[in-house]
Amino acid sequence: MKKRKFGLALSLVLAAGTILGACGNKEEEQGGGDGASKEEANIKVGLVTDTGGVDDKSFNQSAWEGLKKFGEEFGLKEGEGYRYLQSEKEADYIPNLGQFADGGFDVTFAAGFLLEDAVQTSAEQNTSANFALIDSLLANADGETVWLDNVSNVTFDEHTGSFLVGVIAAKTTTKKKVGFVGGVDSPLIKKFENGFKAGVKSVDPTIEIVTQYAGDFNKPENGTSIASTMYTGGADIIYHAAGGTGNGVFTEAKNRKANGEDVWVIGVDRDQHEEGMPENVTLTSMVKRVDNAVYEISKMAKEGNFPGGKETVFGLKEEGVGIAPTTENVSQEALDLVEEYKQKILSGEIEVPKTDEEFEAFEASL
Structure with missing residues (x-):
């Protein structure tokens, strides 16, 4: 039909x-x-x-x-x-x-x-x-x-908003390694993952991206465990699209920052700045209105x-997705680049991938 x-x-x-x-x-x-x-x-x-x-x-x-x-x-x-x-x-x-x-x-x-x-x-x-x-x-x-x-x-259009926070991650990482934590492996959450990866790679194709799915949207302990592995493995920024499981990512990041590590979390769906306090670990969030x-x-x-x-x-045109209004941890250079890429997406110059296959083709074209 x-x-x-x-x-x-x-x-x-x-x-x-x-x-x-x-x-x-x-x-x-x-x-x-x-x-x-x-x-x-x-x-x-x-x-x-x-x-x-x-x-x-x-x-x-x-x-x-x-x-x-x-x-x-x-x-x-x-x-x-x-x-x-x-x-x-x-x-x-x-x-x-x-x-x-x-x-x-x-x-x-x-x-x-x-x-x-x-x-x-x-x-x-x-x-x-x-x-x-x-x-x-x-x-x-x-x-x-x-x-x-x-x-x-x-x-x-979660993939387009995720692309923009991927741009921010790429402009912020100092270790050139970032992570993505998904809730349930599904076509929907794949949109978050592939949009994010495309944004990162568009800025710097050499950045390494690690991904893992928790298998649940309501298991914060799984989020903590996955984040611990990613941070220990060298990632300094993790984007989560995992609902309540993502709360565990914040927990791990706050514990590490309290111990002097420079790590960040990118939140999802709403401005999750407060979830990163008092250690201030929320780099930005992909707001889905x-x-x-x-x-x-x-x-x-x-x-x-x-x-x-x-x-x-x-979508972006309807301002249904985008970056969070809280931008205190994002450089002006990154914000300017986000706006540049946003216009390219809106004009059709960039078609953001949703699926693994589309991402592979997108990455090959860079």
Whole structure:
């Protein structure tokens, strides 16, 4: 079936002070906001997290921040008009999605490609309920895209944002060796890896890049172990795309910096500058504006324009991906080069690779 794409411009406004430290079990309802003197919206929106939890400091947390921003702006009561359910295990996905559908929620967001099968099952069973799958497209057993009118498919050009932080890594490394830690080896996370490697190699093809996958998005101890091996092996910068597992990368980097080692972490999905404190180990982050995507899709649904049966792509042009606003540890030379490469990507002069095969061809062309 021919793929349909739906473009969407994003807002540049960054909501400050919305970081949520809440946690709890998957059945927990959140306390209410006052919603005073704000426009009221007759809509209910929900979020189902993957097993990383809503306070993963990364993907899920960003999604919740976007939902929270929407709810507060339009006067919804937290826990009633908008709320989340945490998935402790894969078996929780369908019951959690079904709970929102049965509760009359107008849109239920599924945070991450791991919920793809659960969303398809739930959408087919609840045809009057709308779902928004973040980070993936529905597919059948043959890998062909499946379009359902009650499912909005939200994707990002993670490879282009990863390219830009790769440029920063290449301009910053003093050991000419950097690392990449992925969560689950999948086509999605391969986009992060290959975009990052392409950015590094575009600046300096002689830089060595080591990669490893943790096999999980919620195992910080795995992140710590992998980071320890990489830093010990000579890498001085590690880019992680591993959700909660990436928290372990920060732990290892902070311990080493406290002992005098000059090492860095590149964060993912949201500005992870604070995760590197107090040792200040966050070089930069590849921000993936999941919060903006959740906010914008919610707003469209409120206005009666839910983009069901379509793919909504958030890329560099839509400012859905890029480098974090915190740049205190990045040289001006690196920032200038990032802007130069960004324009080349936007103009089509550079086509950033997504897959291993595309990266091999890209590297061979340098």
